[in-house]
Amino acid sequence: MSDALLTLEIEKLVAGGLGLSRDESGVVLVRGALPGERVEAEIRAGRGVRQGVTRRVLTPSPDRVEAPDLPTVDLAHASYPAQLRYKRGFVEEALTRIAKLRHEVGETVASPHEWRYRNTAQYLVTPGGLAYRERRGRDPQPVGQDPLVMEAIQAVMDRIDPEQLDPATEVAFRASRLTGEVVAALIGAGEPRVFLRASDHLMDAGVVGVSLAEPAGRRFGAGVRLIAGESEVQEQFGRVQVSVTATGFAQVNPEAAGLAYLRAAELAGEGTHAVDLYGGSGAIGRHLSPRFNRVTVLDSAPEALARGRQAAALSGERNVTYRSGDAARFSEIGVDVIVVDPPRAGLEPEAREHIQASTADRLVYVSCDPATWARDVGGFVQRGWKLGSVTPHDFYPQTSHVEVVSVLDR
Numbered sequence: 001m002s003d004a005l006l007t008l009e010i011e012k013l014v015a016g017g018l019g020l021s022r023d024e025s026g027v028v029l030v031r032g033a034l035p036g037e038r039v040e041a042e043i044r045a046g047r048g049v050r051q052g053v054t055r056r057v058l059t060p061s062p063d064r065v066e067a068p069d070l071p072t073v074d075l076a077h078a079s080y081p082a083q084l085r086y087k088r089g090f091v092e093e094a095l096t097r098i099a100k101l102r103h104e105v106g107e108t109v110a111s112p113h114e115w116r117y118r119n120t121a122q123y124l125v126t127p128g129g130l131a132y133r134e135r136r137g138r139d140p141q142p143v144g145q146d147p148l149v150m151e152a153i154q155a156v157m158d159r160i161d162p163e164q165l166d167p168a169t170e171v172a173f174r175a176s177r178l179t180g181e182v183v184a185a186l187i188g189a190g191e192p193r194v195f196l197r198a199s200d201h202l203m204d205a206g207v208v209g210v211s212l213a214e215p216a217g218r219r220f221g222a223g224v225r226l227i228a229g230e231s232e233v234q235e236q237f238g239r240v241q242v243s244v245t246a247t248g249f250a251q252v253n254p255e256a257a258g259l260a261y262l263r264a265a266e267l268a269g270e271g272t273h274a275v276d277l278y279g280g281s282g283a284i285g286r287h288l289s290p291r292f293n294r295v296t297v298l299d300s301a302p303e304a305l306a307r308g309r310q311a312a313a314l315s316g317e318r319n320v321t322y323r324s325g326d327a328a329r330f331s332e333i334g335v336d337v338i339v340v341d342p343p344r345a346g347l348e349p350e351a352r353e354h355i356q357a358s359t360a361d362r363l364v365y366v367s368c369d370p371a372t373w374a375r376d377v378g379g380f381v382q383r384g385w386k387l388g389s390v391t392p393h394d395f396y397p398q399t400s401h402v403e404v405v406s407v408l409d410r
Helices: 080-099 149-159 191-206 253-267 283-291 300-314 349-357 370-380
Strands: 004-009 012-014 016-022 025-029 037-044 052-061 120-126 129-132 172-176 182-187 209-213 224-229 232-237 240-245 270-276 292-297 320-324 337-340 362-367 388-391 403-409
Touching: 004 016, 004 025, 004 052, 012 080, 025 037, 080 370, 080 388, 149 172, 149 182, 149 388, 182 191, 182 224, 182 232, 191 209, 191 224, 224 240, 232 253, 240 300, 253 283, 253 362, 253 403, 270 283, 283 292, 283 300, 283 320, 283 337, 292 300, 300 320, 337 349, 349 370, 362 370, 370 388, 370 403
Parallel strands: 025 052, 182 209, 270 292, 270 337, 292 320, 337 362
Antiparallel strands: 004 037, 012 016, 016 025, 037 052, 120 129, 120 172, 172 182, 209 224, 232 240, 362 403, 388 403
16 A cells, blocks of 8 residues: 545644644544645555645645754744644643543743753764754754754764764763753763773863763663763753753753743642652752752652752752652652652552552642643542643743643642
């Protein structure tokens, strides 16, 4: 069965930034289309819901703008105000379809930067230069100018000769908006000594430190070793500074994330004891410390916890405690407020049960996936919680991703 070229009317955007259309055979999801448009789309043959790619726009939306052809953006063909509207719609749709709730959703909080906001990037090292990792089945696409990354990363990339990075197969960067510094990590198999030339080249290109990570099935799961310079840089998230590395998890848009963390702290209120589940290095938990007698940050990543303890000690936050543990086995006595910022899969059933059984009467839920957030929120509402403020936040302009900051009380 070969691919088909169809002319379609786009009804709306759905999760993933796909335009939804219908014909006599049912639903079609189209990448690169906007609501109200009439497009010619190439539809891939296969099972399940048909999907395709816009090949020609016959009737453009007034929201359409020129967009770079990059594998890292799926909504750049819409104006930024339109992107914010669509993202609010994704959250509203998840609430009604998945949580079965009709509830007000606030306007999406814009990112302070529409472009050049990413403080991290990871690229393939190929004979043709650095290339995007997200390829959707295509051959590696050379990077050249990456309009999403911070200027400091682009400046380093402009000075790099990829041949000098051999034998690395990939390279990762982390920049700081606060200091303007960049650290890098080479990804490749072998002892650190075989990467010394590549490390020296990166240092000459302007990075302040280089680490080595062995390829692994789980991202950086085989360990990371420092080769030269510094392993981390300081970054500002809202009211707190956090150390970030080229390989550790941290939000990629620190200024947008800071706005969400400030909002989460506002929703948390004040009390005796707050717990920050999936807390990482405590960027949210440390925002809670001025208004709670005690804050517990729980996470299973030793590297993040170590960075958090160091940062809290340096800033004098003596009421913040870091604990290693799994959120699914969380148990704390005398908790007033729980804050969660779970992975994309949402809360595990065990974590939901522990939250339900806790003494907390307020839950601040920060999410990077409206679908799993809506699933969890719907479950809590069924068990007696009341959903309050819901606000989308845009951490990833030019993409369909949206964060949600919300609160439930009981």
